[in-house]
Every structure is written in C-alpha cells, then in structure tokens.
Amino acid sequence: MIEWASPARRPLLRQPVALVALAWLVLVALGSGMASLLAPAGPLAADAARGLSPPDPDRPLGTDSLGRDVLTRLLWGGRWTLGMGLVALTVAVGLGLPVGLAAATFGGWVEIALMRLVDALLAFPGLLLAMAVVALLGPGMGSVALAVGLVAAPAYARLARSVALEVRVQPYVDAARAVGCTEWRVLTRHILPNAAAPLIVFATTQLGWVLLNGAALNFLGLGARPGAPEWGIMLAEGRGYLRDGPWASASPGLALTLTVLAANLLGDGLQEALRPR
Amino acid sequence: MAMSYLGRRLIQAAFVLWLAATLAFVAMKLTPGDPAQALLVASGATYEEIAERRARLGLDDPLLLQYMRYLLDLLRGNLGESWLHGRPVGRVVLEQLPPTAILATAATVVGVCLGLLLGVVAALRRSTWLDKAATTVAVLGLSTPTYWSGLVVILLFSLRLGWLPATGEGDLRHLVLPASVLGFALSGSVARLVRACVIEVMEESFVLAARARGLPAWRVIFVHVLRSALAPVSAVVALQFGFLLGGAVVTESVFARRGLGKLVVEAIMWRDLPVVQGVVVFGALVYTVVNLVADLVQAWLDPRLRENLT
Numbered sequence: 001m002i003e004w005a006s007p008a009r010r011p012l013l014r015q016p017v018a019l020v021a022l023a024w025l026v027l028v029a030l031g032s033g034m035a036s037l038l039a040p041a042g043p044l045a046a047d048a049a050r051g052l053s054p055p056d057p058d059r060p061l062g063t064d065s066l067g068r069d070v071l072t073r074l075l076w077g078g079r080w081t082l083g084m085g086l087v088a089l090t091v092a093v094g095l096g097l098p099v100g101l102a103a104a105t106f107g108g109w110v111e112i113a114l115m116r117l118v119d120a121l122l123a124f125p126g127l128l129l130a131m132a133v134v135a136l137l138g139p140g141m142g143s144v145a146l147a148v149g150l151v152a153a154p155a156y157a158r159l160a161r162s163v164a165l166e167v168r169v170q171p172y173v174d175a176a177r178a179v180g181c182t183e184w185r186v187l188t189r190h191i192l193p194n195a196a197a198p199l200i201v202f203a204t205t206q207l208g209w210v211l212l213n214g215a216a217l218n219f220l221g222l223g224a225r226p227g228a229p230e231w232g233i234m235l236a237e238g239r240g241y242l243r244d245g246p247w248a249s250a251s252p253g254l255a256l257t258l259t260v261l262a263a264n265l266l267g268d269g270l271q272e273a274l275r276p277r
Numbered sequence: 278m279a280m281s282y283l284g285r286r287l288i289q290a291a292f293v294l295w296l297a298a299t300l301a302f303v304a305m306k307l308t309p310g311d312p313a314q315a316l317l318v319a320s321g322a323t324y325e326e327i328a329e330r331r332a333r334l335g336l337d338d339p340l341l342l343q344y345m346r347y348l349l350d351l352l353r354g355n356l357g358e359s360w361l362h363g364r365p366v367g368r369v370v371l372e373q374l375p376p377t378a379i380l381a382t383a384a385t386v387v388g389v390c391l392g393l394l395l396g397v398v399a400a401l402r403r404s405t406w407l408d409k410a411a412t413t414v415a416v417l418g419l420s421t422p423t424y425w426s427g428l429v430v431i432l433l434f435s436l437r438l439g440w441l442p443a444t445g446e447g448d449l450r451h452l453v454l455p456a457s458v459l460g461f462a463l464s465g466s467v468a469r470l471v472r473a474c475v476i477e478v479m480e481e482s483f484v485l486a487a488r489a490r491g492l493p494a495w496r497v498i499f500v501h502v503l504r505s506a507l508a509p510v511s512a513v514v515a516l517q518f519g520f521l522l523g524g525a526v527v528t529e530s531v532f533a534r535r536g537l538g539k540l541v542v543e544a545i546m547w548r549d550l551p552v553v554q555g556v557v558v559f560g561a562l563v564y565t566v567v568n569l570v571a572d573l574v575q576a577w578l579d580p581r582l583r584e585n586l587t
Contacts, residue, residue, distance in 0.1 A: 120296035125560045127523025128541070132301075135545040135553040136308045212422055216527050219424045220542050235425060239531070242432045253425030261420035268416075 009275045018269020021262035028259055032078025043068065043076035043229035055247055062247040064238065070251050077229040077252065081215055082259075084145045084223075084230075088210040091149025092156050093203055099153070100160025104168060105187060115161065121154040127213055134222045141230070144223040148214045152206050159202050163195040170194070197274035201267055208263035215256055231256045282576055290569045295348075297561045301554050302347050306340070308550065356555035361547050366555035369540065376446060377536035380459065381518075381525045383452050387460025389467055389514060391418075396471025397498065403476060411468065418465030423524055427458045427531035444533040455532045459524050463517055470513045474506035481505075508578045515571030519564045 012018055031038065047067035055062040061070035099118070103111040121129070133147035167173065168191060176190045217223050218232030226233065231252040238249025331337055335346060350357070356366035392415075399411035434454060435443035442451050478484060479502060487497045522537075529538035537556055544552035 116292070116296060119293050120300055123293045123297045123561045123565050124557060125519035125522040125564050127520075127526065128557050128560045131526075131541055131545060132304070132553050132557045135548065135550060136304055138548075139545065208420060212420075213523075215422060216424060216523075219422075220527065220530055222542070222545055232424070235422075235428070239428050242428060243436050246432055249425070249428050253422070253428065257417075257421045257425060260422070261416065264416055264420050 010272050012269055012273040015269045015272065018266055018273075021265035021269065024258060024262040025266065028078055028255070028262075029082060031075050032082055035072075035075040035079060039069070039072035039075050041069070041072060043073045044227070045069070045072070054245075061251045062245065064234075064248040065241050065245065070234075070248055073229040073234060074231070074251055074255055077231050077234060078255075080141065080224060080228060080230040081211065081218075081232070081256065084141060084148075084214045084218075085207055085211040087145040088149035088152065088214055089203060089207050091146060092152035092206055092210065095150070095153040096156025097160050097199070100157040100162075101164050101187065101191075103157070103161045104164035105183065111161075114157070118154040118157050121151075122158070124151075126151050127216065130213060130217060131220075131222065134217060139222045141218075141224040141228075144214050144217045148210045148217070151213075152210055156202065156206065160195070160199060163198050164191055167191045167194045197270075201271045201274060204263055204267035204270055208260040208267070211256065211263065212260050283573065286569060286572055286576075290565050294562060294565055297565075298348065298351055298558060299344075301558050302344055305550060305554055306343075351558070356558065357551040359544075359549055359552050361544065361549040361552065366551050369552060370537070370555050370559055373535065373537050373540045376534055377522075377525050377529065377538065379452065380455055380528065380534070380536065381521045383456035384459035384463060384521060384525070384528075385514060387456050388463030388517075389510070391460060391464035392467025393471055393503075393510070395464060395468035397475055397503070399468070399472045400475035400479070401498070412472070415465045415468035415472075418461050418463070418468070420465075421462065423458050423462050423528050424531050426461065427455070427528060430454050430458060431532075446534050451532075451534075455528045455534065458531075459521070459528045462524055463514075463521060466513060466517055467510060470509060471506055474509050475502055478502045478505050508575045512571050512575055515568045518567045519560070522560050522564070 012022075036042075045068065047063070050063050050067040053059065053063045053067070059069050059071065061074065063069055064073070099114050103114040124132075130144075130147040130151045133150055134143045137143035137146065173186060173190050176186050181189070214223070215230070215232035215235075218230050219236045221233075221236065224230045224233055226237070234252035235249050235256070238245070238252070241248055335343060338346075354367055356370070358364065359366050359369055362369055395411040395415050399408045399415075402408050431443045431454065434441045441453055443454075445451055484497060484501055487501050488494075525536065526538035526541060528534075529536045530542065541553060541556045543549070544556070
C-alpha cells in the first residue's frame with residue numbers, strides 16, 4: 001500500500017498540492033465546526049414554497065426538495081460526516097496500533113494468534129464486513145462509525161507490526177536495551193517515535209477510506225436517520241430529483257469527493273515529506 | 278518445491294477461512310435474538326411453540342455441538358435458512374449472484390484497461406504534464422464515491438443526452454454506466470501500481486538490452502515491459518476484488534440493479550442475519566480463493582516468489 005519508490009524527500013511546505021489539500025480539510029473542519037454561527041437557521045429549516053429552487057445569491061447552492069438550504073445542510077452535514085470519519089479512524093488506530101505493536105514486541109504465540117486473527121478479518125471484503133457489523137449492532141450513525149473503524153483496524157495492525165519489526169532491529173534500539181531500558185520504555189521512547197512516519201501516512205490515507213465507506217453505508221440507508229444532514233444521506237435523498245434539481249446531490253457529492261481526495265493527496269504529500277532518508 | 282509451496286498456501290487459505298467462519302459464528306451467537314424467535318414472534322406464536330422450535334433447530338444444544346454442526350453445514354455448502362424468505366440462504370445468495378458477478382467482471386475489464394493505459398502513459402512520460410494528468414485521473418478514481426459518479430453519469434448520459442438507460446438491467450446497454458463507474462474507481466489503484474512497475478522495469482538490464490538490439494519502442498513496451506508488470510497487476514486486481522464486491526453492492530443500489538447488494542441491504546433492514554452472514558462468509562470464500570489463485574499464478578510466473586515465502 002505504501003510505496004517508497006523514488007528517493008527524493010520534500011518538506012510539506014514545498015508541496016503546493018498537499019498544502020491545498022490540507023487547506024481544504026481545515027476549511028471543511030472550520031466550516032462545519034462553526035455551522036451554528038455560519039448557518040444559524042439550522043439544517044432542518046424548510047421552506048416548502050421554495051422546494052428545489054436553483055442556486056441564487058441568497059442560497060448559493062440552491063434548496064433541496066423540501067426547500068431546505070443545501071449550503072446550510074452541507075455545513076451541518078460536515079459535522080456528521082467528518083465526525084463519523086474521526087470516530088472511525090480513532091477506533092481503527094486505537095485497536096490496530098496496540099495489536100500490531102504487541103505482535104511485534106512479544107513475538108511467539110502472541111504474534112501468531114494476533115496476526116492470524118488479522119488475516120481472518122482481512123479475508124472479508126471490507127465494505128461487506130462493515131455491513132455485517134451494522135447488521136449485528138442495528139442501523140445507526142454510531143454503528144456505522146464503529147463498523148467502518150473496526151474494518152479498517154486489521155490493515156492498520158498489520159502495518160504497525162511490520163514497521164515496528166523493522167525499527168526493532170536498529171542498532172539504537174539494541175543500544176537502549178543495553179543501557180537497561182525497560183521494554184515499555186524502548187517501545188514508547190525509541191520504537192514508536194521512529195515508526196511514526198509511516199503510521200501517520202497510513203492513518204491519513206485511511207481517513208479517506210473511512211469517509212468513503214462510512215458515507216456509503218449512510219447512502220444505503222444503514223446509518224443516520226433519513227433527513228439527517230449527513231453527506232451520504234443528502235446524496236441518497238437528492239438522487240430522486242436529478243432532473244429537476246441536480247444541485248441537491250451535486251453539492252454533497254462534490255464535498256465528499258474533494259474531502260476524500262484531500263485526505264489521499266495529503267497522505268501522498270506526507271509520505272514524500274516523512275520518507276526515511 | 279512447487280508442490281510444497283502449493284500445499285503450504287492451501288493450508289494457509291483453509292486456516293484463514295476456518296477462522297473467518299468461526300468469527301462469523303461467534304458474532305451471530307453474541308447478538309441477541311435467535312431464529313426461533315425471529316421466525317415466530319411476528320406470527321404471534323406462544324412461548325411453548327418458540328421453545329419447541331428452539332429444540333428442533335438445535336438451539337438448546339451445547340455451544341460446542343452447535344459450532345461443530347455449523348462447520349459441518351458450511352462444508353456441505355449449507356448456510357442456514359433465511360429468517361425473512363424461509364428458504365436456504367445458499368440458494369437465495371446463488372440466485373442473486375449472477376448480476377453481481379457480471380457487473381464485477383465488466384468493471385474489472387474496464388478498470389484494468391483504463392489503469393494500464395493511465396499507468397503506462399504516466400510512466401513513459403514521467404514528470405511531464407501528461408504524467409501529472411494521468412496521475413490526477415488515477416487519484417480521482419480512488420477518491421470519487423461510486424454513489425456520486427453514478428449519479429453524475431446518469432444525469433449526463435441518460436437524462437440529458439438520452440444515450441443509455443439509467444437504471445435496471447437487461448442487455449449490454451444497461452451494463453455500460455455501472456461498469457464504467459465501478460471500473461473507474463478500480464482503475465486508480467491499478468494505474469498507480471502499473472506506473473511504479475513500469476518505471477522500475479524500464480531500468481532493468483533486459484529492457485536496455487532489448488532497446489540496444491534496436492527493437493522498436495512499442496515492441497519493447499508491450500512485449501518486455503508490460504509482461505513483467507503483469508504479475509503484480511494480477512495480484513493487485515485480486516486484492517482489489519474485495520473492494521470490487523463491496524463496490525458492486527453500492528453501484529447496484531445507485532443503478533437500481535438486482536444482485537447481492539439489494540439482497541444484503543434488505544437483509545440488514547429486516548435483521549435477516551443468516552442472509553447477512555451467508556453473503557459475508559460467501560464473500561470471504563470467493564475473496565480468499567481469488568487471492569490464492571492469484572498467488573499461485575504469480576509463483577508460477579516468477580519462481581523466485583516461491584523461495585521467498587518459505
């Protein structure tokens with residue numbers, strides 16, 4: 001998944017594409033964080049008389065079939081979609097990192113057991129497994145975030161293990177052991193900081209994955225309730241009005257695509273910036 | 278040597294599948310509600326009737342016995358009975374499989390062709406605007422949700438231009454839009470890999486030798502470069518097969534097509550857990566077999582890999 005192909009290393013500040021991607025992510029986060037200030041009417045305020053009205057200076061992105069302002073819903077929806085993505089990513093890293101590090105540190109039976117479990121989870125097609133978890137937990141936004149995070153965790157565990165194994169055999173780790181550092185100190189002070197670069201890069205790329213798949217589950221109607229201003233749900237609700245009001249689905253679709261794209265491009269940029277010399 | 282590699286890889290795949298099936302069993306057992314209740318509560322059955330049904334379905338047996346029976350059933354291809362349809366899950370899944378398999382296959386063809394094209398162009402014109410353009414298209418493929426690109430192509434090619442049908446299935450014309458949308462999503466990862474492979478292979482001595490012999494450029498690329506890039510590409514396509522299955526589920530929903538997607542979404546809505554379990558276990562089986570075959574083909578193409586895996 002991570003190719004360390006060309007040897008050049010470029011700081012993030014010298015990569016315009018990655019900077020634009022970062023700026024977009026910050027913009028979306030700020031926009032949805034301040035949704036209550038920017039769009040005080042709230043995402044549910046409807047004006048039935050103005051259903052599916054095209055973009056105008058008052059409503060720059062038009063209204064949906066119920067006359068709700070699309071820009072307002074987009075801003076509020078960022079909270080749902082980004083929030084879901086962050087929860088899922090936290091679950092993925094929170095489970096995957098300790099499992100991978102434990103496997104690399106303890107070796108032996110612990111490693112075999114943990115890694116076979118990871119293999120078994122990776123044997124399921126990702127989105128299908130996430131759907132199954134949602135089926136077990138019952139549909140809802142929390143289930144979706146948890147399911148997508150759980151499904152992303154095994155890949156993270158596998159990467160964490162392989163990176164930790166690489167770092168473990170470095171001379172400075174031997175040196176730390178030789179001067180009497182405990183295994184815990186070696187792990188937290190020596191292995192983890194030196195393994196951070198690929199772990200951060202992969203987490204960034206996984207943010208794109210969890211957003212794409214979490215919103216997909218919402219689009220399929222397995223997540224938040226209908227009417228919630230979540231981007232996947234907005235897309236699903238807008239598809240019935242493609243002919244008369246394409247803007248109702250175009251805006252959430254574009255917002256989601258750009259956000260996933262930004263996460264992927266930022267991941268690429270970080271990879272170039274943090275590549276080991 | 279080859280035989281022992283084959284044997285090792287087979288055992289590994291069987292072990293992973295057994296673990297995956299066990300996980301599915303544990304997950305089902307941890308969830309409240311059971312088939313007896315699910316089947317009868319809706320019809321207003323009495324407590325005694327439910328208890329009798331539980332006994333008949335073997336739900337009162339010790340867990341280990343139930344687990345053994347579950348594994349034996351799986352080996353015989355018996356995935357249990359749908360709570361919603363009251364029919365064997367295996368049959369329900371197989372009925373919905375063909376449309377999904379057709380969509381996934383068509384999307385693979387589109388994705389591999391487009392990915393090869395983008396990857397080769399980017400690699401041969403490395404660091405030019407053409408490389409940038411091809412790489413951008415590839416990363417767009419990776420980032421665009423099919424449930425949005427699907428709506429865009431429906432709007433453009435069906436509603437505005439009227440060239441192709443928006444939804445449903447039937448002839449080849451119905452397949453063009455969904456297969457293109459899903460194939461585009463797949464092409465991103467293929468293109469990235471092909472680009473990296475071709476750049477690497479171009480520097481190999483046998484390519485230099487071929488060029489030194491005065492072979493025309495297209496011949497060097499198609500015969501020598503692409504052939505050695507083919508093994509990794511087949512591996513990534515096999516790895517992306519899981520993505521393809523999930524993607525097909527979503528794409529089917531966008532284009533209102535029949536298939537596993539509709540089946541599994543309905544099953545989740547109605548909490549028809551055996552069907553969900555059946556589709557997921559079936560997906561894991563197919564995914565594992567596809568990757569096993571891809572590994573064997575790769576090992577056959579490149580004997581060095583057999584040594585590496587010992």
